[in-house]
Amino acid sequence: MYRISLEGRGDFGEWRDAARACLAAKIPPHDMDWRLRNESAGLFGFEDDSALPAAKGDASVSVPAAFMPLAQAIVCHSDPSRFALLYRLLWRLSDDRTLLQLKADPDVARARNLEKSVRRDSHKMTAFVRFKEVPLPEGIAGRRRFIAWFEPDHFIVERKADFFQRRFTDMDWLIATPKGSARWDGETLETSRIAAEKPDLTDETDELWRTYYANIFNPARLKIKAMTAEMPKKYWKNLPEANLIPELILGAEARVLEMAAKAATEPQLFHHRIQAMAENRPAPALPDADTLEGLKHEARSCTLCPLHCTATQTVFGEGPSRADVMIVGEQPGDQEDLAGRPFVGPAGKVFNEVVSQTGMDRSKFYVTNAVKHFKYEPRGKLRIHKRPDVTEIEHCRWWLTREIDLVQPKLIVAMGATAVFALTGIKGKLSDLRGKPMPMQGDRLLFVTVHPSYLLRIPDEGKKAEEMRLFREDMATVKKMAEQICVNEVRSMRTDSTFIDMSLGIDLARNDG
Known part of the structure; x- marks a missing residue:
């Protein structure tokens, strides 16, 4: 049995160096006794004063990227068993690099709990540190000076010192704790692992x-x-x-x-005054109802279905008032609901990336959703997407139809089954319709593909790569169709001499330049 004593006050390098030496000597975890320095003398207090055996190989070890931040947090914990736990994980990772993904593993679960405790303690430090100003000596000018006292559970002062330096860079301050201190003088940030005594901070x-x-x-x-x-x-x-x-x-x-x-008894004079001011306030000028801006303003107060009760806001479409291509998705996601804009969340990023890869410009599309409010299921602090039902889609079809009437697209790209149903009333398999241009009323075409959120939900990496390839092919087809639309419009302009004379003042039939 080999015993190693550490100071154990949040210094990751201290544990790392000792662990490397033990790994180089091929000492298994069950032969190690990790102690705090105050429990045994010396940095390396080995039983029988024996030193570590000679290194039996390279001391360096390759670990997954996730291990470093995990270890750096756990070293700051105050549990004396943390060093043995980390060495045990390090030893096991040399045989199984996927170990940290096994949430049910006792060592991994314990490590995650320690990490969570350190993160929570760090959050509490940022929330409850309260500075008190220290008066400057009479006759001395300089920056204002402040001091604070905090009692953390773990050795987190060094972890959070940078946060306070960025937040309070315009003043000199000292944060003292029983587990170390941090000081900022406007130029240098200093930390100490020496326990501080609580100062008297009472004042007026x-x-x-x-x-x-x-x-x-x-x-x-x-x-x-x-x-x-x-x-x-x-x-x-x-x-x-x-x-x-x-x-x-x-x-x-x-x-x-x-x-x-x-x-119940006192007159609400203050409220009456607010109401009177609101009544006398001139009404803002409203946009024209026959424009996209007017339609968007109207949709803000939509109550056609119960979804408006829980959503943050109506998420209307955006893009040019006249666009050859209209993209129709399913409904806003969590980030879209908060931002008030379509396709800005994870699925929107996939869409933007593929559009860019195929050489198209999203700003030339009109992008919208079949349903304008976010439907979700609360799960703890998360809001999990929930597919809208038929009634909700049919209620929202009124808005989608008016968008199409105003934008006048030549090509509509339906992403996902919900969009297809909203546009056509068809409930068939998406795979039967995908990639096949279909005529619609108004001399426009409908092109069906998957919704980008579907790609994000595929667990198998191989299948995800294949589906991503197919989605790129679909968007490349959309590009070709959009280009053909432009060609057809130019051809129709060339045959319409009256239109050419009135709008351009040149005859494209005689001047191809």
Whole structure:
């Protein structure tokens, strides 16, 4: 059994060097005893004062890219067993580079939990560090100086020092913690792993914080579990206003009843004043209803189906007011719902990339969706896409039809089964329609292909590559069809001498240049 002692205060290089030496000596994890330095003397305190055996090969080791950030976070954890866990993972990765992908593996699961704890502690540090200004000595001018005290669970000061340097670069500051300190003087960022003692930071601003907090505390929205989850009680002792929280919680119910009684008896003069101002405000000029801008303005207040109740906003189409090619997708995704623009999420990036690869310009397309509101299923903090049903598609077809009437495209590209159904009413297999131009009313063509989001959902990499190739071929066909449309328009212009004379002033039949 070989024993190695480390300082263990967040220094990744300290563990890395020791681990390399052990790997070079081919020492398996079960023969290693990793200790903190205060548990045994010396950097390398081996049993029987024996040194590591001679290296039996190259000390370097190739690891997956994901291992480095994982190890750098875990080294900052305060669990004494973290070094043994990391060495065990490192030893196993030499035989199986896919180890970190096995979420059910006990070592991997434990490592992820440690990493999560360090990330959470880092987040809390950015949220609860509060600086207090330190007065400059009388007669001395200079930058303002601040000091803060924080009590992290782990050795995260060095990890977060850069964050505070970027955020508060215009002042001198010191963050002191029991697990190290960080200092910025406007030019140099210094960190120390030496434990600091808590300074006395009480001053007259503490009372201001208590007054402010007492006035913004809303008893009607009190959720104790959520509040303590976001601001655990261990941080309260360093926040002057926190000693008000127990009293405010106890009196919350009485204050809610008091607020309700006042609301029922007191005149709402302030609200009346706001209403009067709103009524006297001149109405903004509305865009022409027979334009895309007018249609977009009208769609913002669409309530044709229940989807408007949960979506952030209507996501209308965008592009030239007259475009030869119109792209119709299914519905907005999560990012489109937030941005208010179509095809800006992951599927939109795939679409943009393929359009660019085929030599086309997206800005010349009119891009829209069959359904204008995001339909989703909440899953924790995520909003998971949910396919719109027939009724929702049919309600939204009214908007899509008006877009087509205004844009007057010669070619409509339907991406996915929902778009095909909205445009044609057909519910057949997409594979039966894909890649086959079909005539539509108004002397325009319909071309069917898959939606880019389908490509992102394919788990098999081989099949995904094949489907991506087919999608590129479809978009190359779209390019050829668009080019043919332009050629046909030029030919029709050449045969229409009246149009040529009035619009161009030249005769293309006699001047091909």
